[in-house]
Amino acid sequence: MHPKRLTRSAAAGLFGLSAALAALPAFAQNTTTQQTGTEQTGPAPASPATPATPSAPATPATPATPATPATPQTPATPAEPSAPAAPTAPAAPTAPAAENVQPTPTQPGQSGDEQPETLPAAPSTEPGSAPEQPGDASDAGPASVPDAGNTAPVQAARPVAPQREAGTDWPFWGGSEQATRYSPLSQLTPENVANLQKVWTYRTGDMPTEATKDKYSPEGTPLKIGDTLYICSAMNIMTAVDAATGQERWRFDPKVPAEAIPYGASCRGVSYYEVPDAAPDQACATRIIEGTIDARLIAVDARTGQPCQNFGEGGTIDLWTGIGEKVPGWYAVTAPPAIVRGIVVTGAQVKDGQAEDAPSGVIRGFDAVTGELAWAWDLGNPELTGLPPEGQTYSRGTPNMWTTATGDEQSGLVFLPLGNSSVDYWGGNRSEAENEWSTSLVALDVTTGKPRWRFQTVRQDVWDYDLGSQVTLIDFPTDGGSRPAVVLPSKQGDIYILDRETGESLVPMEEIKTPPGGVEEGNYAPTQPASGYHTLRKENLTEADMWGVTPLDQLFCRIAFRKATYEGVYTHPTTDTYWIQYPGYNGGSDWGSVAVDPERGIIVANYNDVPNHNRLIPREEADKRGLKPINEIEQGAKSGSNAEGAGDPQTGAPYGIDVNAGWRAPFTGIPCKKPPLGGIRAIDLKTGDTLWDKPIGTARRNGPFGIPSFLPFTIGTPNNGGSVVTKGGLVFIAAATDNLIRAIDVKTGDVVWSDVLPAGGQANPIIYEQNGREYLVIQAGGHHFMETPVGDYYIAYALPQT
DSSP, X not given: OOOOOOOOOOOSSHHHHHHHGGGOOSOOOOOOOBEETTEEOOOOOOOOOOTTSOOOOOOOBSOOOOOOOSSOOOOOOOOOOOOOSSOOOOOOOOOXXXXXXXXXXXXXXXXXXXXXXXXXXSOOOSTTSOOSSOOOGGGSSEEEOSOOSOOOOOTTOOOOOOOOOBTTBBOBTTBSTTOOOEEOOOSSOTTTGGGOEEEEEEEOOOOOOXXXXXXXXXXXXXXXXXXXXXXXXXXXXXXXXXXXXXXXXXXXXOOOOGGGOSSSXXXXXXXXXXXXXXOTTOTTSEEEEEEOTTSEEEEEETTTOOBOTTTTBTTEEETTTTTOSOOTTTEEOOSOOEXXXXXXXXXXXXXXXXXXXXXOOOEEEEETTTOOEEEXXXXXXXXXOSOOOTTOOSOTTOOOOOSOOEEETTTTEEEEEOOOOSSSSOOTTOOHHHHHHTTEEEEEXXXXXXXXXXXXXXXXXXXXXXXXXXXXXXXXXXXXOOEEXXXXXXXXXXXXEEETTTOOBSSOEEEEEOOSXXXXXXXXXXXXXXXXXXXXXXXXXXXXXXXXXXXXXXXXXXXXXXXXXXXXXTOOOOSSSOEEESSOTTOSSOTTOOEEETTTTEEEEEEEOOOEEEEEEEHHHHHHTTOOOGGGSXXXXXXXXXXXXXXXXXXXXXXXXXXXXXXXXXXXXXXXXXXXXXXXXXXXXXXXXXXXXXXXXXXXXXXXXXXXXXXXXXXXOOBOSOEEEETTXXXXXXXXXXXXXXXXXXXXXXXXXXXXOSSOOOSOOEEEEETTEEEEEEXXXXXXXXXXXXXXXXXXXXXXXX
């Protein structure tokens, strides 16, 4: 789920203009970029964008896209990966390139000064489920799964293996296995970070075509193993790049078709696996595994980029198997899989709001060597642990896991942040199983394929508050000593600290009484669990929070506020009036997740602070408007072209849904809520106290009618992507809609360095070391929902060599 993010502007008058044009919406103007080798010119202002529609990225002026040679060539072989904590399986020798491995000319790294995210039979009344009557704080928390059914060991699961650590490498999407997004490197500090310079720029060559324009949101974070970066592009092209120079070593293009794009073309990253006891000459002894937006799982040799022939069918597993009719754009994988004890664990993104009869949210585990199905967890049919019988499918319409899971090799658990049912804003037809498991963190045992425990953050969720953040594994400090724990951020802003083995909350829990009203009054949970530890959620909105760049749009927003139904965070959906959802479905915290500094005991969390303005559409009205689910429209016609919830049919329910994401005024496109619309916060890990809280994002690329203000004032924009925190005392983050990457002093929250990216930075950065030099790398890929310019860049920064 990749919602549209907006920002806004400040209001009239010379004084108000500087304060408020800073807050202008994320109508980042189109930019034109050029490349010669690895140099590119800075973005140039484009004409004003139409406010209601994300601006289409301008086609770059003939970028130096890697060309496919006329005849196959042998790809360059990277140096042997550096050894992990324990012996690494030997890598296979270089072999001739396979037909679909496309070597390309390398792109030399150059310095430059460029401008520029066994089921209980009935719903449980244990903590974390929906109690029949309002409860106290003891009703908010975990629910174990006392009878996991058949718990016979999975034969494919392997013994515990040593895991690489973050530092010299960045071996997991979240940095370390624990997903802390923390680097123990200290070469870069608040005192010297101002000297950072670009040292290389790599371009993937994957840019939108006529068929895919306005649909790119790459969101990529590379891995770094040994002396190589492993990258995936928006359309799942995998490449290996020299970590020190940016030179391309190999590429593999899976040829994903344009019609497969769901909300956007996104690949957040890939996963790395070392085959235990592999022979020195064995192909794919080390391998890169990727999930694709056309729902395949692909494994290639980490040294050569060639498909691993013994994995699935010639290196590929078709994830549509057991799902049902193949409808491109409805079922896709955008997150890197988790690999635990030799089991590759993946869910998938199911395009929301289409129909109750949507593809299943089944979670599957595959053997990391052979690709054989080890187990399936179908929450609607827990007795089905393999493929469905011929002619049947996994349970349809169930909550899915679209975001990144976290694996724990030692315990054999994988932590799955689950989404909502396929119809987000109406729950009348949901099964008991859906109500039991939706919007929950589930700890699944990869050795059995069965859930160990679950913690539900929203009961009977009708707000699309699905769990989007990857969880972080920590040792939580308590008076009795540290406890192995899970940090779980949420879209409604609550941050939960859970016992890793049991799912019990290690911090106080509270209950929020839900208000009356809504189309399903009497069918909603009377209370919702809330964390007493920390929340990123702000106070309820008031009419005084309504805002605009002119008296006219401010008046419009104030009138709309008075007409809308709004009674706090859990205001129930309505159809006779609009209702205000605050925070909107884009957070709080989303897929960028939090970073944790375990040495200083600090959580760093960036967040969005925008409402949505929603209305349920009666079925008759939805039919008159011609709202149809993705399986009933021309293939790919609307794939990725509108924000989630903007005219979604929700077929099978009595209502469709209209969501005004970011609640924008119709004529200026400016959000109705006053700035800031996004921020970043440091939180004391032990106490949950706020250490500092700052707006993030300037107004330089934002303005009314899509016209950039060019004002450098920090006002707080919506942001998409996360941060990395270092032992050296810095937080690095892009994420905001101003196309900047910035370094923040972790002690004060002050920005101590920034640089302009050639496209939007809606991605998580990484830190690593190569040849004694500390590197910062970020993808500048842009984001069509965020309305930032799209690009195909990976940018590396380092201090000057002495």
